[in-house]
Amino acid sequence: MKFLSVPENKLMLVILVGILLASSAVALYLHIFLKKGKAKEIGDLLGRRVRTWWTMTIVLMLATLCGNAGSVIVFGLTSFFLLREFITITPTRRGDHHALFWVFLVIPLQYYLLWLGWYGLFIILIPVYAFLIIPVRMAVSGETKGFLERAAKIQWGLILCVYCISHAPGLLKLEISNDPTAGLRLLVYLGIIAQTIDVSHKIFDKMAGRHRFAPQLNDELCLEGFLLGMTTAGIIGALLYRMTPFAPWQSFQLSLFIAIVGYAGCLCLYAIKKDRGGKGVVIVETSEPMIDRVISLCFAAPVFFHFIRFFCMDKPIIMF
Amino acid sequence: MSLTDKAVGMFMCWLSRTVTGAAIRWVNCIPSSRQRVYYANHSSHLDIIVLWAALPSEIRKVTRPAAARDYWGRSSLKRYLAINIFNSIMIDRPGHGENNSNPYKSIEAALEGIGDEYSLIIFPEGTRGEGEEMSHFKGGIYALAQKKPGLEFIPVYLENLNRILPKGEFVPVPLMSSISFGAPVVLRENEGKKEFLERARQAIIELKEIL
Numbered sequence: 001m002k003f004l005s006v007p008e009n010k011l012m013l014v015i016l017v018g019i020l021l022a023s024s025a026v027a028l029y030l031h032i033f034l035k036k037g038k039a040k041e042i043g044d045l046l047g048r049r050v051r052t053w054w055t056m057t058i059v060l061m062l063a064t065l066c067g068n069a070g071s072v073i074v075f076g077l078t079s080f081f082l083l084r085e086f087i088t089i090t091p092t093r094r095g096d097h098h099a100l101f102w103v104f105l106v107i108p109l110q111y112y113l114l115w116l117g118w119y120g121l122f123i124i125l126i127p128v129y130a131f132l133i134i135p136v137r138m139a140v141s142g143e144t145k146g147f148l149e150r151a152a153k154i155q156w157g158l159i160l161c162v163y164c165i166s167h168a169p170g171l172l173k174l175e176i177s178n179d180p181t182a183g184l185r186l187l188v189y190l191g192i193i194a195q196t197i198d199v200s201h202k203i204f205d206k207m208a209g210r211h212r213f214a215p216q217l218n219d220e221l222c223l224e225g226f227l228l229g230m231t232t233a234g235i236i237g238a239l240l241y242r243m244t245p246f247a248p249w250q251s252f253q254l255s256l257f258i259a260i261v262g263y264a265g266c267l268c269l270y271a272i273k274k275d276r277g278g279k280g281v282v283i284v285e286t287s288e289p290m291i292d293r294v295i296s297l298c299f300a301a302p303v304f305f306h307f308i309r310f311f312c313m314d315k316p317i318i319m320f
Numbered sequence: 321m322s323l324t325d326k327a328v329g330m331f332m333c334w335l336s337r338t339v340t341g342a343a344i345r346w347v348n349c350i351p352s353s354r355q356r357v358y359y360a361n362h363s364s365h366l367d368i369i370v371l372w373a374a375l376p377s378e379i380r381k382v383t384r385p386a387a388a389r390d391y392w393g394r395s396s397l398k399r400y401l402a403i404n405i406f407n408s409i410m411i412d413r414p415g416h417g418e419n420n421s422n423p424y425k426s427i428e429a430a431l432e433g434i435g436d437e438y439s440l441i442i443f444p445e446g447t448r449g450e451g452e453e454m455s456h457f458k459g460g461i462y463a464l465a466q467k468k469p470g471l472e473f474i475p476v477y478l479e480n481l482n483r484i485l486p487k488g489e490f491v492p493v494p495l496m497s498s499i500s501f502g503a504p505v506v507l508r509e510n511e512g513k514k515e516f517l518e519r520a521r522q523a524i525i526e527l528k529e530i531l
Binding site for chain 2: 080084085087088092094097100101104
């Protein structure tokens with residue numbers, strides 16, 4: 001198979017399976033032997049995540065086997081479920097109904113553009129056209145109460161759950177060092193670093209947290225979690241350098257960069273949750289909401305995408 | 321029930337569960353196929369379908385929704401769904417069709433339709449509300465409770481359906497919803513109409529609040 005003829009791809013599979021097995025073992029150990037206090041919380045968190053990671057990996061690999069269309073469909077569905085969840089927990093009003101209907105139609109459009117590889121329109125469809133059309137549809141419906149706030153909520157949902165996420169499969173479209181599978185390695189690399197910062201800062205907050213820096217957002221957020229999380233992400237990034245076109249030192253910096261952006265995403269989500277005060281999240285409360293698990297990826301994907309596009313793409317970027 | 325009807329029924333269940341991503345929960349209530357009345361808040365045309373699809377299949381088989389003839393009898397597709405798929409009891413709402421004066425005529429039709437084995441799905445608000453606040457219940461469920469002493473009334477709270485398909489809209493937006501079944505309400509001895517209706521209504525409001 002062509003895919004396995006590249007040694008980096010074999011390495012990537014080994015690393016992925018290694019990480020999955022190792023984290024499963026740790027989660028299982030915590031689940032069986034430590035059933036009290038913080039260790040239990042960490043075990044629960046890790047256990048949930050490990051299940052998500054297995055699903056993510058298997059789905060992504062199956063999708064990649066199905067080629068271009070497979071990954072487009074998988075990420076399109078992910079966007080759909082995310083957006084559905086986001087709009088569900090965000091209060092909208094009666095007058096938003098038609099706008100919401102159009103919002104869901106944006107998903108297939110955005111992913112169709114991705115499938116075509118029409119970069120120019122892909123990059124502006126949501127921030128320009130959807131951004132302008134949604135408030136117009138809301139204005140036409142005639143309900144003016146909280147107009148700006150309602151429009152902003154819907155647009156945020158669209159940017160976060162569709163636009164940002166769609167940049168992750170966008171990596172697969174980039175042509176890097178004449179290797180069509182380089183994009184997949186970068187996507188996996190991005191996923192690993194984003195999940196690392198997401199989980200590690202929570203775990204270190206629980207284990208070593210002393211200095212709270214944002215009690216208004218979340219009681220558990222500590223400087224130690226941030227710093228140790230960053231360090232972990234950086235080290236893992238440096239170790240994974242062969243999945244990128246970079247040297248270990250560069251890969252270290254790049255993963256710090258991803259981690260900072262991902263952490264910023266977590267902060268925003270804490271703010272949203274605090275504002276909602278647990279109200280209206282009934283429906284998704286039973287397990288950890290989907291958005292919790294991918295928020296760092298949402299933030300990091302577009303930034304990482306543009307970084308790679310700017311520095312690594314084979315074709316020079318044409319300015320106007 | 322023909323094979324096509326069965327297939328359409330299964331498809332409707334699947335569709336309703338995917339579109340509404342429905343989370344179903346039973347709070348202080350054990351699913352049972354004994355004769356019961358499921359009553360719910362009403363804010364969307366989807367209510368009847370979603371509630372019907374949320375019931376376990378063995379209970380669904382012995383449950384008939386009460387459907388307003390002035391809406392469900394309007395086109396042949398609606399009539400097909402209402403009669404062949406949901407096995408519903410067509411009710412003339414007071415003020416519509418032939419029944420323009422006697423509100424108890426619809427209760428008699430419902431009683432006749434459920435006999436001694438079927439359960440009933442009704443929306444005691446009588447018509448769809450805007451979804452923000454439940455309106456007051458019509459007297460129908462009190463009349464039912466009087467006619468069949470000991471009958472269990474199961475409160476059902478349907479959340480978010482008014483956002484998925486609000487009153488007066490035709491296209492649904494695929495959000496998530498939840499359906500909660502609460503503890504049975506039974507008519508007490510010497511309980512007046514007003515108290516019973518208020519207690520039944522409060523049971524749905526409680527479901528909304530504990531969630």
